[in-house]
Amino acid sequence: GTGTVTASPYPAEYDREYLSPVSLGTPAQILDLDFDTGSSDLWVFSSALPKSQTGGQTLYSPGNSSTSSVLENHTWSIRYGDGSGSSGTVVNELVTIGGISARRQALEIATQVSGSFTQDAASDGLLGLAFNSINTVRPTPQKTWFDNVQSSLAAPLFTVNLKKAAVGLYTFGAIDSKAHTGSIAYAPVNTKNGFWQFPLTGYAVGTGKFSNSSIDVIADTGTTLLMLPTNVVDAYYKGVKGAYYDTEYGAMVFPCTAKMPDFIFGLGSYRGSVPGSFISYGQINTSTCYGGLQSSEGLPFGILGDILLKAQEGNDGTWSTFEIGLGKP
Numbered sequence: 001g002t003g004t005v006t007a008s009p010y011p012a013e014y015d016r017e018y019l020s021p022v023s024l025g026t027p028a029q030i031l032d033l034d035f036d037t038g039s040s041d042l043w044v045f046s047s048a049l050p051k052s053q054t055g056g057q058t059l060y061s062p063g064n065s066s067t068s069s070v071l072e073n074h075t076w077s078i079r080y081g082d083g084s085g086s087s088g089t090v091v092n093e094l095v096t097i098g099g100i101s102a103r104r105q106a107l108e109i110a111t112q113v114s115g116s117f118t119q120d121a122a123s124d125g126l127l128g129l130a131f132n133s134i135n136t137v138r139p140t141p142q143k144t145w146f147d148n149v150q151s152s153l154a155a156p157l158f159t160v161n162l163k164k165a166a167v168g169l170y171t172f173g174a175i176d177s178k179a180h181t182g183s184i185a186y187a188p189v190n191t192k193n194g195f196w197q198f199p200l201t202g203y204a205v206g207t208g209k210f211s212n213s214s215i216d217v218i219a220d221t222g223t224t225l226l227m228l229p230t231n232v233v234d235a236y237y238k239g240v241k242g243a244y245y246d247t248e249y250g251a252m253v254f255p256c257t258a259k260m261p262d263f264i265f266g267l268g269s270y271r272g273s274v275p276g277s278f279i280s281y282g283q284i285n286t287s288t289c290y291g292g293l294q295s296s297e298g299l300p301f302g303i304l305g306d307i308l309l310k311a312q313e314g315n316d317g318t319w320s321t322f323e324i325g326l327g328k329p
């Protein structure tokens with residue numbers, strides 16, 4: 001079959017993350033999860049968390065579900081690139097998204113979460129959509145929901161259509177022909193690091209010339225910003241009057257009045273564009289704004305986060321959105 005589920009931006013005006021409803025257990029407990037193509041653990045806020053580490057999230061309670069069973073002697077512990085993390089125990093549970101069910105899905109119960117998760121009342125946990133090889137359950141790593149349901153999907157793929165300040169869609173098992181015009185550009189995925197990793201074929205800043213260069217990136221719906229090698233970031237902000245590296249924030253900032261050039265990227269022969277307005281991400285004070293494009297210095301790849309994934313390009317007045325089709329073609 002095929003299944004679709006909404007992806008709602010939070011907070012509305014910042015698109016910091018996108019949340020999707022997931023049905024857990026029997027009777028159904030609906031939690032809003034952050035679908036994350038940059039990790040491979042499905043973990044949820046739970047009744048097993050100390051109250052001091054919760055902050056308004058919906059808590060999954062395995063005891064209230066007739067279909068949950070403890071996966072004995074298994075634990076998990078995850079650390080994300082932003083320094084946040086969580087850990088806990090594991091149950092097998094019925095997990096349904098857009099009508100597609102995995103009956104015995106490894107569902108990771110948080111018994112500890114770091115501060116940034118506690119403070120994020122909107123997210124009840126994460127659903128990893130990267131590859132099984134980086135699942136953190138021990139002693140036996142567990143499969144992702146997408147991997148578990150793949151055989152019941154009409155096609156072994158999913159697409160992501162995130163939107164700026166609007167509700168988008170995840171679609172499992174089909175490419176929605178209405179959601180794209182023209183042909184689809186494909187890139188060879190390298191799964192060695194467990195991510196949806198592939199090369200960009202170059203970039204351009206505004207109306208500048210396209211620079212051919214192979215840039216290793218991952219598609220990461222769970223990362224808000226667009227993170228690319230420092231030389232690309234420097235080339236971009238050279239086109240932004242008054243931009244500078246703010247050591248306090250450890251980020252590129254600029255006057256909010258600056259005209260932001262579009263960012264063009266190459267995927268094979270396809271050329272995509274991120275509107276300059278998306279790269280003015282938010283205000284750090286009345287006159288200074290924070291860049292949606294930052295350096296990936298120190299990482300073995302760039303990160304195509306939501307700033308790029310939600311991009312809509314207005315060519316000939318129509319609006320097309322990027323979808324990332326992820327799966328074995």
Ligand SMILES: CC[C@H](C)[C@H](NC(=O)[C@@H](NC[C@H](O)[C@@H](N)CC(C)C)C(C)C)C(=O)N[C@@H](Cc1ccccc1)C(=O)OC
Nearest residue numbers: 034036038039040078079080081082084134220222223303
């Ligand atoms: C299994 C752990 C997952 C896969 C973790 N994934 C990630 O951190 C990737 N995605 C990050 C997530 O999308 C995150 N932004 C979700 C939010 C809600 C916290 C980054 C690299 C783009 C990871 O690589 N963690 C590194 C730690 C790390 C990563 C990047 C920089 C610094 C340190 C690790 O533990 O590797 C074993």
